[in-house]
Structure formats: structure tokens, C-alpha cells
Amino acid sequence: MHAPLLVFLGLDGLPWSLAQNLCAQGLLPNLAAVAGSPGCRAIRAELPELSPVNWTSLFTASSPGEHGVFGFTRLDPQSYELQFTDFTHVHGATIFERLADKGLFAKALNMPNLAPVRPMRAMLVAGFPAQDLRTSVHPPALAGILTDHEYTIEADTVRGATDPGFLLEDLHRSLACRERALDLLWPDMAWDAFFFVLTETDRLGHFLFPALVEPYHPWRSEALRFMAAWDRLIGKFFERYHDLPGPKRLLIMADHGFTTLTQEVDLNAWLRDQGLLHLSRQPTSEWDTQAMAPSTRAFALDPGRIYLHTKGRFAHGGLSAAEADQLGQNLVRALSGLTHNGRKIIRHAHLGREIYHGSQAHLAPDLVLVPEPGFDLKGKFGRTGMFGHFGRQGMHTADDVFFYDSMGSSARTPTEVGQTILDHFDIPATTFGA
Known part of the structure; x- marks a missing residue:
């Protein structure tokens, strides 16, 4: 007998306190449906409190000391060259492979640090820092399909760093990409677990976090307009979840918190x-x-x-x-x-x-x-x-990390959330050394 369907929503860089505050103001009506429930609480990030460290901890259900990712960069100890971390540096099996070993099928959309993807019995679309769709999807045919739908991996934060209007416009475009990809990958229902990650809140946080917390910030209305669009997509995602046959489980997790940079x-x-x-x-x-x-x-x-x-x-x-x-x-x-x-x-x-x-x-x-x-x-x-000061207005925090579980698990970190997912499917603790 199969375990209940599991649906995972990733909200990159969403602080629990900010979510509670915006929901209390009536600004995020869809997220508010879970934000006020007993299953919603703050957890803490693995250290350092970066996206590749914490998303890797989630999708390997293992801590940094086991999967080997400690930041966006790593130093070659022989040449002293600074290298960018990617999936080739990840040790151990992924949750998706562990599910496949049990005859279960997962889909993951916009999962950070998953590129270059390796072939496995899963449907994968890697997220940041992936650059090229060809090396970021599995099966390979998915690259052409997503390209036809004008899917891009990431918003342009290089130009966006100095142009808030452009940043917000490009985040709206990026969010629309995620929605089109969701519409493509969800409907066939040929999956046991579905992972969907939205990274746009992290990009907004780095360059416009004060606009989310300061009532008279000059970009507040535009930042909140983006958050309203983001919340509408979450509402659509919740509708899809609610339409699933039961039993089922919904997990929502941020990878770190955020605060204003001084x-x-x-x-x-x-x-x-x-x-x-x-x-x-x-x-x-x-x-x-x-x-x-x-x-x-x-x-x-x-x-x-x-x-x-x-x-x-x-x-x-x-x-x-x-x-x-x-x-x-x-x-x-x-x-x-x-x-x-x-x-x-x-x-x-x-x-x-x-x-x-x-x-x-x-x-x-x-x-x-x-x-x-x-x-x-x-x-x-x-x-x-x-x-x-070098252009950024927001920074990560290791605490105040948004988390929700419809079944009320006691997970305290992204690693433990990954382990919760394995437990859900009755898969034993991960073995390492792969």
C-alpha cells in the first residue's frame, strides 16, 4: 500500500515573522490559510545559512558534514582557485533516488543546487545556480518543452541590483515562468511526491527587504504588489493540493530567514x-x-x-x-x-x-x-x-525560518524536514559515501 501523496512547497528566504506580519495585515490571504495554523512555526537553517547548503540538506536528508556543501563557493586546496559549488560536489543519494529505489516517482521543479542533474527515475528541473536548461533538467526532452514555454531559471539580479523597477518586473516574469512550469508538470498525477520551489522572495529580500517591513518605503507598494502575485500563485498551488484525493500531506519550508542589512x-x-x-x-x-x-x-x-x-x-x-x-x-x-x-x-x-x-x-x-x-x-x-554597503539591502538569518507541516512534524532544520519526507514513505535513514 502506497504512502499518502506528499506535496512540498519551497519558499526561498521567507522569514516566519514577516509571513505572520503580512498575513495579519491581510496582504497574503492564501498563505494566511496555513500561517495561522498550529502546524506553522519557525525552524532554523543549517550553517552557513545559505541556499545551496540548506536545499541540499533537504534533498539529501543529510547535514552539511555528510553532503559536503558549505557555501556557494569552495577553494581548491591545491590550485587555490575559487570554484562555484554545484550538484557534482554533493555526496550521498537524493530523496528522489531513494524514492525511486522504492518504486516511487518524484517531480521537482526549481530545486536549487540540483544541476548539473544526473539521470534518475524522477522528473527534475534544477534551480539556481543552474545556468543552462540542457544540463538542468531530466529527462532531457524537458529542456525543449520548457524553452518553448519561455521558461528561464532565474531573474536577472545583476541588472536588478541597481534598478528596483526592473528587478520587480523581472521577478513578475520569473514567477510567471514558475506558474507555466507548474501547469505543465502537475496535471498527469504520475507522481508520489511533488516539489515546487519559489526563489523570488529571496531575490526581493536581497535588494528590497526594507520595502517589506517599512510602511513608508518608496518601493513598498510595488514590493507588495509582487507579493500579492506570489500569494496568488501559492493560492493556485493550494487549490491543486486540495483537489488531490486523500490521504495527502503538505509541507512548506523556507531555507533561511531574512532581515534588513545594516x-x-x-x-x-x-x-x-x-x-x-x-x-x-x-x-x-x-x-x-x-x-x-x-x-x-x-x-x-x-x-x-x-x-x-x-x-x-x-x-x-x-x-x-x-x-x-x-x-x-x-x-x-x-x-x-x-x-x-x-x-x-x-x-x-x-x-x-x-x-x-x-x-x-x-x-x-x-x-x-x-x-x-x-x-x-x-x-x-x-x-x-x-x-x-555594496548594493544589497537584505541579508540571510539562520533563525526565523518559515515551516509548515499539515501533519505537524517536529522537524527543526531542513535536514530534519528531508528526514521527515523519507519517514513519510517509510524509507530508512540515508546511507552515505555515494
């Missing part, structure tokens, strides 16, 4: 000032990690990841294990005391070995910093100052 804080500028980061030449860009000199003792990568330049891990590293251990402890103390205009910057400074466990924990950062709200931690190369 200052970007460049950790590498601080490490340089402390004499811990040295450059052998002027970086060609903010991502030019190859400009690091062998004498470097510690460096940071976005968002709040600090790596100790150890002999065993990096080709040019000079720190012994004992030196790294001492430096790590010193950094936790020093960073915990950082302030800006009298405000504390770092809420928690975690040692990587204390929070990551599993077959890929050796890839983890040595320190993971969780900032106080408003301080967006960065690890750039070549910035002159530690503080600044």
Missing part, C-alpha cells in the same frame, strides 16, 4: 589587519583567492566561513595542527568581541569540528560565524575597508 563586514579585511592574511599581489577581483600568499595563517570565504591555513589541508599551508588549534581558539575569542558603533557584530563563533559530523566534515570551515542581525559577513579579497 553593514557588510569583510572578515578578510579584519584578518589582514591582524596580520593573519597576506596577499602576494593585488587581487584582480573580490573573488581572486589565488592572490593569497603562502604566509597567510587564516582567510575567510562568504558568508562567515574562516579557514586555517594548515599544512595537511592546503598545498601552501604552514600551520601545524597544534598551531591551528591555538589560532582557532584565539579567533573565537577575538571575533566574539568585535563591535561596530557600540553594537556587537558576532552572535556565535562556532568551531567547525564541533558542529559538523559525517564523511565530508573534513571539508568544513574551521570556524563558522553567525552574525547579529544586520551585519552581513563576507570574505572578499582586495576590499580596503572592513565595513561598507
